[in-house]
Amino acid sequence: xxxxxxxxxxxxxxxxxxxxxxxxxxxxxxxxxxxxxxxxxxxxxxxxxxxxxxxxxxxxxxxxxxxxxxxxxxxxxxxxxxxxxxxxxxxxxxxxxxxxxxxxxxxxxxxxxxxxxxxxxxxxxxxxxxxxxxxxxxxxxxxxxxxxxxxxxxxxxxxxxxxxxxxxxxxxxxxxxxxxxxxxxxxxxxxxxxxxxxxxxxxxxxxxxxxxxxxxxxxxxxxxxxxxxxxxxxxxxxxxxxxxxxxxxxxxxxxxxxxxxxxxxxxxxxxxxxxxxxxxxxxxxxxxxxxxxxxxxxxxxxxxxxxxxxxxxxxxxxxxxxxxxxx
Amino acid sequence: xxxxxxxxxxxxxxxxxxxxxxxxxxxxxxxxxxxxxxxxxxxxxxxxxxxxxxxxxxxxxxxxxxxxxxxxxxxxxxxxxxxxxxxxxxxxxxxxxxxxxxxxxxxxxxxxxxxxxxxxxxxxxxxxxxxxxxxxxxxxxxxxxxxxxxxxxxxxxxxxxxxxxxxxxxxxxxxxxxxxxxxxxxxxxxxxxxxxxxxxxxxxxxxxxxxxxxxxxxxxxxxxxxxxxxxxxxxxxxxxxxxxxxxxxxxxxxxxxxxxxxxxxxxxxxxxxxxxxxxxxxxxxxxxxxxxxxxxxxxxxxxxxxxxxxxxxxxxxx
Amino acid sequence: xxxxxxxxxxxxxxxxxxxxxxxxxxxxxxxxxxxxxxxxxxxxxxxxxxxxxxxxxxxxxxxxxxxxxxxxxxxxxxxxxxxxxxxxxxxxxxxxxxxxxxxxxxxxxxxxxxxxxxxxxxxxxxxxxxxxxxxxxxxxxxxxxxxxxxxxxxxxxxxxxxxxxxxxxxxxxxxxxxxxxxxxxxxxxxxxxxxxxxxxxxxxxxxxxxxxxxxxxxxxxxxxxxxxxxxxxxxxxxxxxxxxxxxxxxxxxxxxxxxxxxxxxxxxxxxxxxxxxxxxxxxxxxxxxxxxx
Numbered sequence: 001x002x003x004x005x006x007x008x009x010x011x012x013x014x015x016x017x018x019x020x021x022x023x024x025x026x027x028x029x030x031x032x033x034x035x036x037x038x039x040x041x042x043x044x045x046x047x048x049x050x051x052x053x054x055x056x057x058x059x060x061x062x063x064x065x066x067x068x069x070x071x072x073x074x075x076x077x078x079x080x081x082x083x084x085x086x087x088x089x090x091x092x093x094x095x096x097x098x099x100x101x102x103x104x105x106x107x108x109x110x111x112x113x114x115x116x117x118x119x120x121x122x123x124x125x126x127x128x129x130x131x132x133x134x135x136x137x138x139x140x141x142x143x144x145x146x147x148x149x150x151x152x153x154x155x156x157x158x159x160x161x162x163x164x165x166x167x168x169x170x171x172x173x174x175x176x177x178x179x180x181x182x183x184x185x186x187x188x189x190x191x192x193x194x195x196x197x198x199x200x201x202x203x204x205x206x207x208x209x210x211x212x213x214x215x216x217x218x219x220x221x222x223x224x225x226x227x228x229x230x231x232x233x234x235x236x237x238x239x240x241x242x243x244x245x246x247x248x249x250x251x252x253x254x255x256x257x258x259x260x261x262x263x264x265x266x267x268x269x270x271x272x273x274x275x276x277x278x279x280x281x282x283x284x285x286x287x288x289x290x291x292x293x294x295x296x297x298x299x300x301x302x303x304x305x306x307x308x309x310x311x312x313x314x315x316x317x318x319x320x321x322x323x324x325x326x327x
Numbered sequence: 328x329x330x331x332x333x334x335x336x337x338x339x340x341x342x343x344x345x346x347x348x349x350x351x352x353x354x355x356x357x358x359x360x361x362x363x364x365x366x367x368x369x370x371x372x373x374x375x376x377x378x379x380x381x382x383x384x385x386x387x388x389x390x391x392x393x394x395x396x397x398x399x400x401x402x403x404x405x406x407x408x409x410x411x412x413x414x415x416x417x418x419x420x421x422x423x424x425x426x427x428x429x430x431x432x433x434x435x436x437x438x439x440x441x442x443x444x445x446x447x448x449x450x451x452x453x454x455x456x457x458x459x460x461x462x463x464x465x466x467x468x469x470x471x472x473x474x475x476x477x478x479x480x481x482x483x484x485x486x487x488x489x490x491x492x493x494x495x496x497x498x499x500x501x502x503x504x505x506x507x508x509x510x511x512x513x514x515x516x517x518x519x520x521x522x523x524x525x526x527x528x529x530x531x532x533x534x535x536x537x538x539x540x541x542x543x544x545x546x547x548x549x550x551x552x553x554x555x556x557x558x559x560x561x562x563x564x565x566x567x568x569x570x571x572x573x574x575x576x577x578x579x580x581x582x583x584x585x586x587x588x589x590x591x592x593x594x595x596x597x598x599x600x601x602x603x604x605x606x607x608x609x610x611x612x613x614x615x616x617x618x619x620x621x622x623x624x625x626x627x628x629x630x631x632x633x634x635x636x637x638x639x640x641x642x643x644x645x
Numbered sequence: 646x647x648x649x650x651x652x653x654x655x656x657x658x659x660x661x662x663x664x665x666x667x668x669x670x671x672x673x674x675x676x677x678x679x680x681x682x683x684x685x686x687x688x689x690x691x692x693x694x695x696x697x698x699x700x701x702x703x704x705x706x707x708x709x710x711x712x713x714x715x716x717x718x719x720x721x722x723x724x725x726x727x728x729x730x731x732x733x734x735x736x737x738x739x740x741x742x743x744x745x746x747x748x749x750x751x752x753x754x755x756x757x758x759x760x761x762x763x764x765x766x767x768x769x770x771x772x773x774x775x776x777x778x779x780x781x782x783x784x785x786x787x788x789x790x791x792x793x794x795x796x797x798x799x800x801x802x803x804x805x806x807x808x809x810x811x812x813x814x815x816x817x818x819x820x821x822x823x824x825x826x827x828x829x830x831x832x833x834x835x836x837x838x839x840x841x842x843x844x845x846x847x848x849x850x851x852x853x854x855x856x857x858x859x860x861x862x863x864x865x866x867x868x869x870x871x872x873x874x875x876x877x878x879x880x881x882x883x884x885x886x887x888x889x890x891x892x893x894x895x896x897x898x899x900x901x902x903x904x905x906x907x908x909x910x911x912x913x914x915x916x917x918x919x920x921x922x923x924x925x926x927x928x929x930x931x932x933x934x935x936x937x938x
Contacts, residue, residue, distance in 0.1 A: 055510040055511070055512055055513075056510055068833065070829060070832065094835045094837065096835075097834060097835030098834075098835060101833060101834065102830075102833045104826050104829075109825060110827050110829075110830045111827055111830075112827040112830075112831070112844075112845050112848070112849070113827075113849065114848035114849060115844070115848075123831075123834065123836070123844075124834040124835070127834060127836050127837070127840065128835060164598055166598070172830075175830070175834065179834075194368050194369050194537065195368065195537055195538070195539075195578070195581055195582060196368055196577075196578070196581045196594050196595040197594070197598075198581075198583070198594075199581050199593060199594035200594045202583075202592055203592045203594070206592075221510055221511055222511065222583070223511075223585060224582075224583035224584060224585050225583050227583070227584075227585055227587070227590075228583065228590060228592055247587075248587060251585060251587050252587065261512060262512065263585070265512050265515035266511060266540070266585055267514075267515075267518070267538060267540025267541045267543070267544050268540055268543070268544070268584070268585070269539040269540040269567070269579060269584075270567060271543040271544075271563045271564045272564065272567070277515065277519070279515060279516060279519060280512060283480045283481075283482050283512075283513060284512075
């Protein structure tokens with residue numbers, strides 16, 4: 001891993017305006033705004049994997065999509081490999097897409113049911129005019145072999161519905177990898193898979209990361225999977241990063257109360273261990289109605305009066321960043 | 328006495344493309360006030376097992392064997408007798424709390440519906456009292472009885488589902504992947520609810536899940552299923568500390584953990600067999616690192632090792 | 646290579662037929678298909694099958710069914726059976742041309758508008774909805790009256806009625822399919838908009854089009870017969886069931902039933918054929934509709 005920064009995200013915001021019934025629009029007189037990503041900054045070094053961990057509703061999925069411009073950011077800058085991605089438009093952006101890709105959570109839904117697997121994987125190459133027909137096919141068959149989708153030429157002609165969940169996700173990864181991108185966003189790539197398949201996919205992703213010199217943004221709700229693949233981890237809550245640090249620091253000593261809660265909610269398959277659990281009050285509030293002050297204070301077991309009034313900034317605590325008044 | 332005795336239970340589905348042996352010759356028991364976890368990969372027959380106890384299998388399923396609950400064989404009850412069992416003696420909660428509640432009925436009406444079926448003479452005050460108690464026992468404000476399902480979040484709905492299930496104080500609660508659709512933090516909250524219920528109510532629990540972590544935090548005993556077969560059964564601590572069946576061992580090893588000094592990702596190679604056409608002999612042999620010749624031809628017998636049952640040639644002296 | 650693709654086609658076809666026969670919806674589609682094939686063969690080989698010319702008297706006017714004229718003759722002495730046979734040509738031609746025009750305009754419009762949405766969507770949808778709410782036959786009559794007779798004109802006036810059907814089905818399908826993850830995936834690999842529309846969205850909305858298509862042909866045949874019945878169709882003596890039906894009903898009062906009966910049966914049968922075929926296909930493509938649980 002070099003110390004060169006590959007991706008820098010600076011004050012990124014993404015707001016959605018919700019459709020409001022016309023009666024409400026007249027009486028309340030304003031649109032309802034969802035702040036899915038609310039002023040998020042981070043960097044990823046070349047060859048590094050940054051994990052973004054949070055509950056559903058934390059905005060982590062929107063963040064992943066916004067970083068590669070599948071969703072238009074409301075404001076902020078994204079600089080990837082020295083190029084300002086937020087400046088690109090139309091055709092230039094479309095051509096640039098060969099350099100970064102995304103792996104979605106649901107492998108079945110991300111494959112066109114009317115396309116054969118071979119065509120699905122070769123399509124990115126066709127779109128970007130890479131290689132001849134023969135070269136494309138050879139590369140795909142080679143990748144299928146490598147991904148254990150064998151016999152490869154048989155898989156090449158199958159439809160997605162004839163594949164198992166794990167095989168489908170390997171096809172999705174193959175498609176994401178086929179143009180030799182430098183950066184991949186993985187949005188909960190293992191969440192819908194069986195336990196035993198989960199580890200296979202994680203292992204595959206780690207292997208190709210080194211072989212193809214990839215940089216990952218790994219989005220998950222599962223800290224346990226994040227441990228295996230991430231170098232650093234950012235914890236997201238209601239559109240904001242509340243803590244970001246090296247994996248070791250997060251696992252050894254989580255600082256933010258929310259990180260602590262996430263850590264203690266992971267079920268440990270060891271009946272010999274009895275842990276004191278840290279359980280928050282209630283559930284994640286709606287992003288249309290973000291609490292004032294620290295957005296976590298409504299659920300925080302340690303909240304004080306300052307937490308209700310003032311929003312904490314990310315501050316440096318021994319080389320890591322935490323946004324909490326108590327730390 | 329055991330509350331539930333399942334004896335030689337086999338379930339087959341007839342489909343266009345062949346017969347699926349979803350559950351094969353499964354025998355185990357659940358004691359009173361005991362919690363049992365049923366674990367396995369998807370397609371191992373664990374959900375079928377849960378639904379079969381309530382006799383809610385689709386019409387193309389045939390069931391053989393005995394399900395003895397409280398001294399009565401459920402499979403020989405009339406439909407009417409069985410209907411009276413459901414919700415009162417045995418209750419079930421499912422994975423998806425979003426679709427299990429009727430969106431146009433208030434929460435109170437879901438309770439009332441249940442009460443009217445089983446206790447037609449119950450007064451309204453009594454119904455409200457019971458429903459409020461049930462909601463309180465899952466940590467939900469009884470004031471929310473008047474709310475509609477859409478006014479609840481996913482975790483709250485699962486609480487409501489649990490409250491409805493336990494409202495008539497059933498002796499057995501079957502929970503089929505109750506937290507799979509929920510976030511980790513909410514999952515933890517629901518597990519606490521179930522833990523409290525186990526402590527305070529006189530109830531047994533069958534927890535069906537793919538997550539060994541949840542089982543080890545909630546259950547006292549565990550049944551490991553593979554391809555419709557019970558491959559290992561026993562006390563959770565014993566099984567965790569010394570898994571006997573290779574599948575149990577590999578399943579335990581493949582769970583991601585949060586120890587920083589253990590970075591090796593283990594998994595079970597291959598995938599579970601097609602239940603229309605399972606391998607001969609032991610169903611696990613194609614994925615098993617200890618396979619011997621006999622495993623490929625002869626199905627292992629279930630042997631008892633102390634309180635433990637294991638279905639593997641390594642232990643049957645074969 | 647050619648042999649290979651043939652083999653694939655035939656094996657696919659046989660597995661398709663096997664699947665269709667598997668349940669009752671398959672039988673329905675097959676029965677519908679059989680009726681349709683009979684009518685199509687009738688239209689193709691009309692000169693061989695028909696015993697007489699349909700536009701020249703071949704016997705005494707108004708003679709009842711007999712061995713010489715199995716469906717009798719009409720008031721002009723034309724053979725009703727021969728007109729029955731030749732009538733299928735007109736019905737099928739106009740219905741298919743009309744349906745093709747309607748589909749050819751409605752489908753691309755629905756695709757593009759459904760994909761892009763926005764203000765254009767609102768305007769076009771409003772226009773389409775207003776056409777859709779207008780009673781179909783009356784609209785067709787109005788247009789046919791303006792355009793005058795002739796195959797193309799009749800087809801056009803029928804087509805206008807059915808454009809909104811395609812538009813609405815496609816647009817609503819596209820609006821949901823475009824939010825599918827595989828479409829977002831296509832976008833993320835840098836696919837052009839046209840590629841996304843034609844390779845990722847169109848194949849996924851096509852099954853519902855095929856059902857609408859066959860249902861629409863049935864409707865179009867009815868409309869065509871209706872127009873001819875009202876004298877807005879094809880100029881006589883060109884054989885046409887609608888015209889024959891209208892002509893024949895005048896003679897019902899004198900008990901010369903065969904003149905109206907047989908064209909009526911023809912219309913009912915062919916419409917039934919298309920409807921059964923469409924219904925069967927519908928259940929084949931959307932197997933959840935008939936399912937309980």
